[in-house]
Every structure is written in structure tokens, then in C-alpha cells.
Amino acid sequence: MFPSSAIPRPEYPRPDRQRGLIEGVDWLNLNGPWQFRFDPQRRGHDEQWFGRSGPEWREQIIVPFCWESLAAWGEADAAGNDHFYSTRVFLKPLEVTRENHRIAARHEVGWYRRRIEIPDNAHWRNHRIILTIGAADFATDCWCNGVHCGHREGGYVPHEFDLTDALTAGDADSPAREALLVLRVEDPMDNREQPVGKQWGWYTPTSGIWQTVFLEPRAATYIDNFRIVSDIDQGRVSFEVACAGLQPNTTALVAIIPPDAPPHQLALTISGSVATGDTEVYPVSLWDTADPKLYRVVFRLLEDEREVDVVRSYFGMRKIGTVPATDVNAPAMLSLNNKPIYLRGALYQSYHPDGVYTATDARTLCRDISFAREAGFDFLRIHIKLDDPLLLYHADTQGMLLMQDFPNFGEGGDTPLGRQRFEEMLRLGLARDFNHPSIIAWCIFNETWGFGGQTELMKVILPTSRATKEEVKEAAQKLINTSSFKWVHEMWQLAKSLDPTRLIEDMSVVAWEHLAAYGHVDTDINSWHFYLDDYAKAKAHIENVIAKTHTGSSFNYIEGYQQRGVPLINSEYGGVGALDGDRDVSWSFKFLTNELRVHGQLSAYIYTELHDVEWEYNGLLNYDRTPKEFGYPPSMINQGDVLPINAPPIAQHAPGSTVEVEVFSSHFSRRRREGVTLQWLVSGMDTLGTHHPQLTRGRARIPFTHHRVELAQRIQVRLPEQPMLCALSVAAVTADGQPVASNYVQHFVCGAPPPEREETANSLILRRRVTDWTDAEWSESHATREDAIKAGCCYGYGAGYFEWEFTDELIPLIGQARRVRVLCEVSSRRIDTPQTDAHRHPTSFELLINDLPVHRTLLPDHPHDSRGALSYLRGGRGGFGYLMRGAIEGELLQQVAAAGARHGTMRLRCAVPADTFPQGGLSVYDYDCGRYPIGPTILIEWEQG
Structure with a gap:
């Protein structure tokens, strides 16, 4: 595409199933501005908005972005960590806040309209014209020139519409065929019976079109779909190609272009509507995370030697499985290409502040995977979302392993209709993504979302003052849902039958000790979740799970099922949960990951999560993908070789x-x-x-x-x-x-606080606790002494100062000293405690002795990360400061001596001056808080001798 193209997401959307090569020639990208109307009264059908003579449409939306997103309305540049939804979608936009926007009444029906011309060249003449919508949530109708072309449901898989018979023929002046495309998409707020994932009550919903819309020509005889299965043990690959419109003279061929050998061609055998074949692969070039080698393939259908359809794809020679542990009673180990592997994973929710479900630039998807690799991860769990095929393509090419979750229906959606829609989505999603070598596992359900359930679980986890013990007990009992778990098992068996090449997990489980029925049924992976920010508790918890997981154990399984020879993995963990606010994750990520790596019985862990999402702040990246500072490289504890x-x-x-x-x-x-x-x-x-x-x-x-x-x-x-x-x-x-x-x-x-007075042969050391300030004045509020004792630091907001007084009989002699040094650890002060990152909170800083300025600087931030180890030791959240080393000597020392020191007093003032900017407050740390074991200190150094 042209680098200045106005088309958003201009790339071909399916590199794993690619027909078109040149946009505008053999395929058309229909992303970009479309005419648009909301339909709050659902009048569009009756008023025939789909017709050529429909009313004027003055609104415009940008495809392929859901109508809740900022990108849909041309406002993507305004998106950020704290701004990630548009108010255009709400019925009462002025009443919408961050707190209620997920449930506030919004438009449920949107109409899209666009005029197009079909190119007049050999690629399009005498071909069917197929419109494909990569994904639209939830129910989509399509009209072409007023003719209804079909109705589709489902929010995660492609919708195809054949426009051919509805196209208007061109004339001599304009031979190109024309089309007025009209799409109606409905996404009800009551989406409990729809597969929705975390759209259900957690994050901004995704309504309308959210993946690329494109047009391509297709012959009457064409390749509909295909499956490629590699066998590294036998060194072979097999192909199964489903075709439509096959004729007696049709020939099916597949060209294989290996990464390390000359290409060769295989003729497939056609039986009915399916062409099959297999061939030896030599040499076998394995697809591996360290070297993801791909075999390119080109499928061709010919009729009497004339090429009628060509589809390009690729595959990887790789095998996912398990190998027995040395201890026959221990869980099996995951294996990749027949070798044991310890997977280092992160939860990947794949949300975006500008486009919600859709990255406005495909390079964002590529960069997400690149960052994950740099941080030491080789595995991502795509969380309850069937993702953009471009994400899967980049995982294939970069060597990132994936577990793909299927989106759950909404709470209360465990109904016949809900189950029907889920099963259809499972079948279609699995078929769409079957050929990606990066996907090594499918996760059918996340916890018990949708059938017993998130609402009830919240009552158990977070009982409020309004919930009695009896209500909490009743909520717990509602989670014991025999019918639902029977259906979970049926879906696991279905997935196993549809894809025997991968590991299938029935449900990603939280091991709540008081909920005996909340566990696995049959599964290829025994997983569990935990969120703890206390080292001792986390250590005991992990050891307990390891000890109870052995062959024949019923731990983590519902009644009637037990641990067999499957791997044990942690599929979610972290020290900062979804409801814990914006805090540092570097501290807990290090000790939790360290503790998991101590145990060889584990095969994998999945940290929550790669990036923040809206109000959930436990990512290694912020929501806008800017990196957070850890104080150490995350890969230190998160790579193939580590030293726990x-x-x-x-x-x-x-x-x-x-x-x-x-x-x-x-x-x-x-x-x-x-x-x-x-x-x-x-x-x-x-x-x-x-x-x-x-x-x-x-x-x-x-x-x-x-x-x-x-x-x-x-x-x-x-x-x-x-x-x-x-x-x-x-x-x-x-x-x-x-x-x-x-x-x-x-x-x-440290056995006790450092002495307030310490004298050596050539120096006098005077220290003060931060809580012992003698004077303080701030333009806004500041800590009380009780606050400072609890926090280990004193702090003030805005502009102002803290002052400490030092008295000693030797202070009047400082004019004879070689120099005086002042030490303190200081930072700015903000109300909240986010992890250190590029979003800084600076403040001006001035150090004064006896009212004389001796040091001025800018404190860049109020940082919080693993470097604030002393703060964590005393129960804080990793706040720390910058070590100030003020040296007073020469003429300045004489001025200080003359300015009050002769009375035996030195006053140390840490200030944010009222006449400078920025005025970002101030924190002064004690010896047992922050990053350094240093409180406010004056060191008088005498001349030797």
C-alpha cells in the first residue's frame, strides 16, 4: 500500500489465506469512511434505508473500528491510558462517566452505506464478487443495490456475502459495475446469550464492524477452506482442501516452497468436493520459537490447464505434546517438537485505547509480540477473544506460541440459544485458525464465566456489608452447576474431535478452596489461577498446589474426575489483581515468577498480563503500550535459563x-x-x-x-x-x-535506627528521622506525623517545605571544616502510586541550610517499582526517591557558618519553591524506606590533623 494511504489497516487481512496480491487490482480494501446512521427506534427496515432512494446520511464512521471506539469517529489521536471510548454511541452522552460507560444505555443498531465500483479487468470479469467482513458484532445484514444478500450472526468470525447477482451493469461510458452497499449491524446491550468475552461488564463493548471489510473476485470453482497437518515424526505433511463448484476436468495442485530446500509440487486427489494428498518433507525444517521456519504453499485449481483459483498460505513443521516426568506420579511435561519445554507466558487481552478490539495499525500487533519476546515470554494466552488474523500471522513469523481462548457468553447466557451460538462460534473459530503453527492449545472456557458465574463469584470473593453469610453461602452453591459442567465436557470432546493436533483445555480454573465443584473435567492441561502479593503466602500456596497435584489426585477437579498424565500449568497469576488499582507490578512479578521457577513439576506459567486494559493496571506495558520501568530486566527471571x-x-x-x-x-x-x-x-x-x-x-x-x-x-x-x-x-x-x-x-x-549523632576522627555525622521535622508549610495538604510514621516518609502537595533542626556543640566550628555534605532521598509527591513509566510527575526542588540555597534541581518523578525495596519491606508499594548529595565548601560554607551556625544550630530545609514550576509536591524518605538506607543527614568533615 501507499505510505500516505488514507485507508486504515490497508494490508491484506488474511496472509494465512490470501487470494489478492495488489489492492485495487485483484482485491479491494473497503476500510475507511462509510456513511453511517444509528437507528434507535429500529425504523431502518420499514423506511427502507437499504434502498437507493433512502434518506440522506450525514454521519460518517471509519471502518474497521467498532462504534464505541474513538478511532471510529476519527479521534484515534486523542486516545490514551485514560481516554478509550467515544460518547457518540450513548443515548445520553452527557451522563456518561468512566464508572458507568460499560453499562450506560447506548445505540444497538447501526447502518453503514458506501458506493463502490468493481474494477473492469481480467481478474474481475466473469467472476463472482464476494464481500467479506472480517468480524462484526453481532448480527449483520447486507444489501447490494437494494437487494438483500444475506443475514449472518457471530462477532468473531468472517461473514461472506455474494454480491454478483445484485450488481448494476455498466455502460459504454462507464463499463465498471457499480454497487450501493448497505450493512445493518445489531448488537443488543443484553448480550448474555452471545459470545462476548470481556465485553460482558468488564471493558468497553465492541459493536459493529471491527475487522477489515474487503472485496475480491472468485471463480465459480474455488477453494473454500483447507487444513494442513504436519507430522514431524514421519517427516510428512497432509492437505485437505474443501472446494466448491468442482467440475469433472478440475485439477488441484499444491506447490510447497520449503525454507531450506527447492520447491516442489503435489497433485491432490479429488473425491466429491474435497481434494486431499500428503507428501514427504525433506529436509524437515522445524518451526520453533527460536527459529520459526515456515513452508510457503500455493493452492491452485485448474480446468483444462486454465488456472481458475489460487490461494496462498503457509505451514510450520511443529508438534505440541507431552512427555512423562521422571517421577511417574508427577504431572507430565509439555513438549515442543518432542523436547520438554517450560513455557513462559503472559495473558494477552488484545484491547487498544484507540480502536478497542482493533489495532489502528497492524504494527501494534507486531510490536506487542516483539515486546513480549524481549521481556522473555515465548507464550501468550489470547484471553477470551478470537483475535485479528494479523496477530496470529505475526506470532507465526516471530515464533510466539499461543493459547487461544474462546469467548464466553454473558452471565446468564447458559441457555439453549447461548449454547448453540457458542458451539457455532467454536466450530467456525477453530476452522478459521486451524493452520496457524503458533497456536498450540485451545482453552474452551475461562473460569465459570457465563454459567454460574461471574456475578455470583463476585459475591463470594468480595462480600459486601450488604451480603449476609447466608447470601454468600447461597452464591457459592450456585456455582455448583452439574448441567453446565456436563456441557463443558461435551464441548471439550467436540474440540478434541475437531482438532486432535493440539492440546485442549476444558476450563481455565481458579482453585477456590471453599468451592469443591469449581474445577476441571477431562482436560489436556491442568491449570489454576492465583493472585497474591505476599511472598510467604504465595510461596505456601504454590507449594500446596504442587504437593496436591499427582496422578490420581482429585485436587482441582470436580467430582468424578482426577489428575491423569497431563501437564500442570499456572494459567493466571500476579500480585496486582483487576480491582487493585494502578500500582507497581515489578516487585510481585519478580518474586512470584521466581517462586514458580523453583518447581520443575510445572510446565508453564501465564502472568497477568502483557499490557494494562482500561481500569486494570497489571500489565508490563501501559494501555497505550508505553513501557513501565521495572528496575531490572523482566527477562532476568523470565527466560529459558534462570537462577531461582x-x-x-x-x-x-x-x-x-x-x-x-x-x-x-x-x-x-x-x-x-x-x-x-x-x-x-x-x-x-x-x-x-x-x-x-x-x-x-x-x-x-x-x-x-x-x-x-x-x-x-x-x-x-x-x-x-x-x-x-x-x-x-x-x-x-x-x-x-x-x-x-x-x-x-x-x-x-539493620538492628536499630542509625544514631542521631556519630563522631569519628575526622567527621561529625548528624541524622534526623523524617518524622521529627521542626517546621512545615505547604500550599496544599501534607502528612501528619502519624502519616509519616506509617509511611516511612513525610510528604506534602503543591509548594512548600519541611525543615529539620540539627543542634550540636561542634556546629559553631563548621567555618573551620573542610566541607559539609548533606544527604537525603527525595522525590515529588502524587496522590496515586502508579509504576514508574514515561508518564512523569516532576517537581522543583531546593535544598537550603540556614535559609541559604545550597542545591537546586528538578525531581523528575514520584517513582514506584522494585528499586523501592525498603518501602516494600515495611509494607509499602515501592515508592522511592533520588539521592541528593549536596556539598558545601569554600565561600558558601562560610556563608552558612555566618548564617546561624554560630548558635550551634543548622536548619535543613527540603522545599518546593513557591516561585518556580512545576510544583509537584515532595516526599522525603527515612533510612528504612525508599531505595537508600539514608534519612536526612548532615556530615561535617574536618581538615585532617
Whole structure:
């Protein structure tokens, strides 16, 4: 496409099933502006809006974006983390808020209209003209030149309409055939009996067209669909091509273009309407996450040597399965291409602030996968959404494994109609995406959404003051739904019959201990969910699940079913749940992932989630895809080879004590590592900001067995005698010096608060607790002393200051000092606590001694991430600041001495000046909070001798 094209999403939408090659020549992309009308009274049918003489349509919508999106109305540039829906869709837009927009009354019917010309060339002449809508939610009717061309239902799979017989013939002046296309899409707010996924009450709904609309010519004899099945064990590939309009003289051919060998052609055998064949593949070039090699294929139908239809696709030679564990009672291990694999996954909801269900630029989908790979993930769970085929294509080409969830119906939708629609969507969705090598598993249902159910579960999880114990108990009982679980089992069996090449999970399960019936039936994957932000509780929980999962165990299964030889995976986990607000995830991601990697009985984990969505803030990326800062590379604990540490992320110890730390090796990269040495180093920072880069170090050869988790080394560390924040860092290094894995934990070495006065041979150290300020004044509110004691820091909003007074008999002599140093950890102050990212909250900062400015700077943010380890140790959320090191010497020192120091007093003021901007408030951290073990400190250094 042209780089300046006005067509949104201009690329061919189905690289896995591609007919057209040149847009405007052999296919037409109909994305872009269409005339549009809402139909609140449903008058369109009676008033014949589908006719040529219908009323004037003054509204315009941008296809392929749902009408709830900003992109649909040309406002995509305004979208962002806090702005992700349009008010144009609501019946009373002025009454809509962030809190009610998912349930506020909105338009349910929309009409689209557009005039087109069919190209007059050999590709289109004497061909059927087929309109394809990639996806439209939910019920779609199509008219061409006033002729009704069909009615379709379903929000996730393509709709096709044959326009040929309704086209208006051209004339001598304009030989091209013309069409007035009119589409009516209805998506009722009461969508409980529709497959909707997280549109049901969680995020912004998706109504109307949300995938590319395109037109292409098709011969009377054509390829309808096909299945490609590879067999790496036999080195063969088989093809099954369903055709329409086959004639006695039709020939079906498939050309195979391998990645590492010359192309060759196979003639297929035609029986009825299906052409089949299989062939040897030599050499076998495996599709793997590290090297996703693809075989290109071209299907051709010929009639008397004349080519009548051509479809291009591709396939990968790959196999997903399981291998037995060493312990016969342990869960099986997942395997890829017959080798054990430990999958590192993220939940991928694939929502977008500008287009809701639709990325406004396909490169966003590509970048999402690229970011996931950079963060160490090789696996994404597409969450209760059948996604854009372009996303699956990029996963195929980049080597990202996928579990594809089927969208559940809405709460209360477990009715005959709801089940019928779900089954139809399952069949069609599975058929659409069967050939993607990236998809290795289907998940039929998420938890018990839609049949017993989200509403009742919320009463159990979050009982309110209005819910009695009896009501909570009754809600729990409603989850025990024998009929629904019987149907779940039937759908699992159906999916197994439709796709025997992949793993099928019946339901992604939450192991609620008080709900015995909330578990698996038959399944190829035994999964469970948990959300915990406490290290000890998470460690105990994971160990409990591991201990109870063994052959014959009924744990995590409903009555009548039990664990057999299937892998155990965690299919959702995190320290920040959907209702926990905008907080740092870096801390919990590290220790939770570390704890999961300790256990070799697991085959996979799926972190919630890759990116934030609307009001759910637990992503590695923000909703607008800007990255969050972690304080460490996420791939450190999230790659094929890692060094899990059996210890909390930070712990407090007495000075001079000895600690023992267990380090494990988890070696699941594709490349086997030999001769691995573990290196460890203890470093630290003391209460005066001095770095101690090498307190202790050591090295030892360790076991690093491929496809195994095992204890590598017990490291004993004697901690320093002085207060300090220490880090134990470990690294696995090969014999040639190549680092393959690393990790760290921290130790806060402190028995008591550092002394307020400390004198050495050449210096005087004076410290204050942040709670002991002597004066404070702020333009807005500021912390009380009780607030500061609880938080470990004092803070104020707007402009103002905190001041501490230092008194000592030696202060009058500071004029004779070599210099005076001032230390403090400070940041700006904001009301909320989001993780550090590109969206900053800066503030002006000034440091004064005895009312004399000694340091000025801009504090860029109020950061929160894993670097705020001391804040987490005391129960906070990772807030920390920037270490200020003010040095006072020379003439400035003499001015300070003259400005009150002769009275034995020094006043340290941390301020946001009232005459500067920005005025983003201020936080001042104590020695046991933030990033550094440093509170407000004055260090007077005397001349030696």
C-alpha cells in the first residue's frame, strides 16, 4: 500500500489465506469512511434505508473500528491510558462517566452505506464478487443495490456475502459495475446469550464492524477452506482442501516452497468436493520459537490447464505434546517438537485505547509480540477473544506460541440459544485458525464465566456489608452447576474431535478452596489461577498446589474426575489483581515468577498480563503500550535459563549475622549449556551513601542439567557489621565466559535506627528521622506525623517545605571544616502510586541550610517499582526517591557558618519553591524506606590533623 494511504489497516487481512496480491487490482480494501446512521427506534427496515432512494446520511464512521471506539469517529489521536471510548454511541452522552460507560444505555443498531465500483479487468470479469467482513458484532445484514444478500450472526468470525447477482451493469461510458452497499449491524446491550468475552461488564463493548471489510473476485470453482497437518515424526505433511463448484476436468495442485530446500509440487486427489494428498518433507525444517521456519504453499485449481483459483498460505513443521516426568506420579511435561519445554507466558487481552478490539495499525500487533519476546515470554494466552488474523500471522513469523481462548457468553447466557451460538462460534473459530503453527492449545472456557458465574463469584470473593453469610453461602452453591459442567465436557470432546493436533483445555480454573465443584473435567492441561502479593503466602500456596497435584489426585477437579498424565500449568497469576488499582507490578512479578521457577513439576506459567486494559493496571506495558520501568530486566527471571533463589526478595537481618541462601538452576533454553559456574557477589550501600562494591564474592561449578530444575548451591553470607542495604547477586557463566542467567535478592542489615549523632576522627555525622521535622508549610495538604510514621516518609502537595533542626556543640566550628555534605532521598509527591513509566510527575526542588540555597534541581518523578525495596519491606508499594548529595565548601560554607551556625544550630530545609514550576509536591524518605538506607543527614568533615 501507499505510505500516505488514507485507508486504515490497508494490508491484506488474511496472509494465512490470501487470494489478492495488489489492492485495487485483484482485491479491494473497503476500510475507511462509510456513511453511517444509528437507528434507535429500529425504523431502518420499514423506511427502507437499504434502498437507493433512502434518506440522506450525514454521519460518517471509519471502518474497521467498532462504534464505541474513538478511532471510529476519527479521534484515534486523542486516545490514551485514560481516554478509550467515544460518547457518540450513548443515548445520553452527557451522563456518561468512566464508572458507568460499560453499562450506560447506548445505540444497538447501526447502518453503514458506501458506493463502490468493481474494477473492469481480467481478474474481475466473469467472476463472482464476494464481500467479506472480517468480524462484526453481532448480527449483520447486507444489501447490494437494494437487494438483500444475506443475514449472518457471530462477532468473531468472517461473514461472506455474494454480491454478483445484485450488481448494476455498466455502460459504454462507464463499463465498471457499480454497487450501493448497505450493512445493518445489531448488537443488543443484553448480550448474555452471545459470545462476548470481556465485553460482558468488564471493558468497553465492541459493536459493529471491527475487522477489515474487503472485496475480491472468485471463480465459480474455488477453494473454500483447507487444513494442513504436519507430522514431524514421519517427516510428512497432509492437505485437505474443501472446494466448491468442482467440475469433472478440475485439477488441484499444491506447490510447497520449503525454507531450506527447492520447491516442489503435489497433485491432490479429488473425491466429491474435497481434494486431499500428503507428501514427504525433506529436509524437515522445524518451526520453533527460536527459529520459526515456515513452508510457503500455493493452492491452485485448474480446468483444462486454465488456472481458475489460487490461494496462498503457509505451514510450520511443529508438534505440541507431552512427555512423562521422571517421577511417574508427577504431572507430565509439555513438549515442543518432542523436547520438554517450560513455557513462559503472559495473558494477552488484545484491547487498544484507540480502536478497542482493533489495532489502528497492524504494527501494534507486531510490536506487542516483539515486546513480549524481549521481556522473555515465548507464550501468550489470547484471553477470551478470537483475535485479528494479523496477530496470529505475526506470532507465526516471530515464533510466539499461543493459547487461544474462546469467548464466553454473558452471565446468564447458559441457555439453549447461548449454547448453540457458542458451539457455532467454536466450530467456525477453530476452522478459521486451524493452520496457524503458533497456536498450540485451545482453552474452551475461562473460569465459570457465563454459567454460574461471574456475578455470583463476585459475591463470594468480595462480600459486601450488604451480603449476609447466608447470601454468600447461597452464591457459592450456585456455582455448583452439574448441567453446565456436563456441557463443558461435551464441548471439550467436540474440540478434541475437531482438532486432535493440539492440546485442549476444558476450563481455565481458579482453585477456590471453599468451592469443591469449581474445577476441571477431562482436560489436556491442568491449570489454576492465583493472585497474591505476599511472598510467604504465595510461596505456601504454590507449594500446596504442587504437593496436591499427582496422578490420581482429585485436587482441582470436580467430582468424578482426577489428575491423569497431563501437564500442570499456572494459567493466571500476579500480585496486582483487576480491582487493585494502578500500582507497581515489578516487585510481585519478580518474586512470584521466581517462586514458580523453583518447581520443575510445572510446565508453564501465564502472568497477568502483557499490557494494562482500561481500569486494570497489571500489565508490563501501559494501555497505550508505553513501557513501565521495572528496575531490572523482566527477562532476568523470565527466560529459558534462570537462577531461582529460595528466599524473599528482601529481608532484614542483624549486623554481622550469617544467612544461607539456596540458589536453583532452571535450564530450559533450546541450547544445552555445559561447564556452568555459579558466581556470586555481595555489594551494599551504607547510611552515608558510600557504595561497597565487593563485600563478599565466590564461585563454584554447579549442576545445570538440561530440562530440569535442581538445587545449584547453598551460599552462606556473613553480612557486614555496620548498617547497610546489601544485594546478593548471582550469575551462571559458561566455561567460555558467556553469562546465561542471573538473579538477586536484597538484605537490609539493620538492628536499630542509625544514631542521631556519630563522631569519628575526622567527621561529625548528624541524622534526623523524617518524622521529627521542626517546621512545615505547604500550599496544599501534607502528612501528619502519624502519616509519616506509617509511611516511612513525610510528604506534602503543591509548594512548600519541611525543615529539620540539627543542634550540636561542634556546629559553631563548621567555618573551620573542610566541607559539609548533606544527604537525603527525595522525590515529588502524587496522590496515586502508579509504576514508574514515561508518564512523569516532576517537581522543583531546593535544598537550603540556614535559609541559604545550597542545591537546586528538578525531581523528575514520584517513582514506584522494585528499586523501592525498603518501602516494600515495611509494607509499602515501592515508592522511592533520588539521592541528593549536596556539598558545601569554600565561600558558601562560610556563608552558612555566618548564617546561624554560630548558635550551634543548622536548619535543613527540603522545599518546593513557591516561585518556580512545576510544583509537584515532595516526599522525603527515612533510612528504612525508599531505595537508600539514608534519612536526612548532615556530615561535617574536618581538615585532617
